[in-house]
Amino acid sequence: DAExxxxxxxxxxxTGRQVTLACHQTWNHNNMFWYRQDLGxxxxxxxxxxxxxxxxxxxxxxxxxxxxxxxxxLPLTLESAASSQTSVYFCASSESGNQPQHFGDGTRxxxx
Amino acid sequence: xxxxDQPTEMTATEGAIVQINCTYQTSGFNGLFWYQQHAGExxxxxxxxxxxxxxxxxxFSSFLSRSKGYSYLLLKELQxxxxxxxxxxxxxxxxxxxxxxFGTGTKLQVIP
Numbered sequence: 001d002a003e004x005x006x007x008x009x010x011x012x013x014x015t016g017r018q019v020t021l022a023c024h025q026t027w028n029h030n031n032m033f034w035y036r037q038d039l040g041x042x043x044x045x046x047x048x049x050x051x052x053x054x055x056x057x058x059x060x061x062x063x064x065x066x067x068x069x070x071x072x073x074l075p076l077t078l079e080s081a082a083s084s085q086t087s088v089y090f091c092a093s094s095e096s097g098n099q100p101q102h103f104g105d106g107t108r109x110x111x112x
Numbered sequence: 113x114x115x116x117d118q119p120t121e122m123t124a125t126e127g128a129i130v131q132i133n134c135t136y137q138t139s140g141f142n143g144l145f146w147y148q149q150h151a152g153e154x155x156x157x158x159x160x161x162x163x164x165x166x167x168x169x170x171x172f173s174s175f176l177s178r179s180k181g182y183s184y185l186l187l188k189e190l191q192x193x194x195x196x197x198x199x200x201x202x203x204x205x206x207x208x209x210x211x212x213x214f215g216t217g218t219k220l221q222v223i224p
Contacts, residue, residue, distance in 0.1 A: 043155070048211055
């Protein structure tokens with residue numbers, strides 16, 4: 001069965017360090033998304049991609065970057081981790097806009 | 113931009129019916145999703161509405177009124193396992209409707 005996997009599931013790091021969260025999907029979807037979820041804010045879009053070599057900024061993109069070198073992967077990088085980036089991060093993919101997004105299990109990131 | 117409103121919390125009794133509302137304001141509309149999210153888990157797809165009216169799927173139904181910018185999710189014969197957050201998401205006209213904007217979610221508690 002097709003799936004979308006995130007790694008790691010949990011991570012603790014220190015402020016100022018670079019952190020990369022992995023997202024891998026076997027749905028063969030062109031659309032991929034990164035969200036963060038915080039109490040009181042719901043799911044907020046960080047970056048998204050509509051295909052290989054395509055990346056776009058979402059509403060909360062400052063301090064984050066992504067790259068899309070193949071269809072399956074969209075890694076999210078925190079260039080210099082800040083305590084404000086402590087959150088739960090979800091990756092998702094979809095076939096098109098009128099199809100539902102499939103979500104990974106999430107990464108709980110704590111920055112101390 | 114888009115503005116999506118949902119009640120923050122609701123409580124309902126096992127076996128009863130509950131209606132979770134979602135109102136939205138958007139520069140263009142092309143569909144609305146409902147997702148369920150249990151605590152500590154990823155969101156999962158429940159329903160998609162693009163035309164006015166009621167879509168029924170087992171115990172869950174979703175309604176849309178495009179003229180009123182309004183949708184609701186109706187849960188019948190509530191079970192304890194329905195305790196979860198319910199997220200409304202509207203397709204975003206920015207970028208060709210390929211991405212969505214999520215509301216902050218409604219946390220439903222089902223009590224015996």
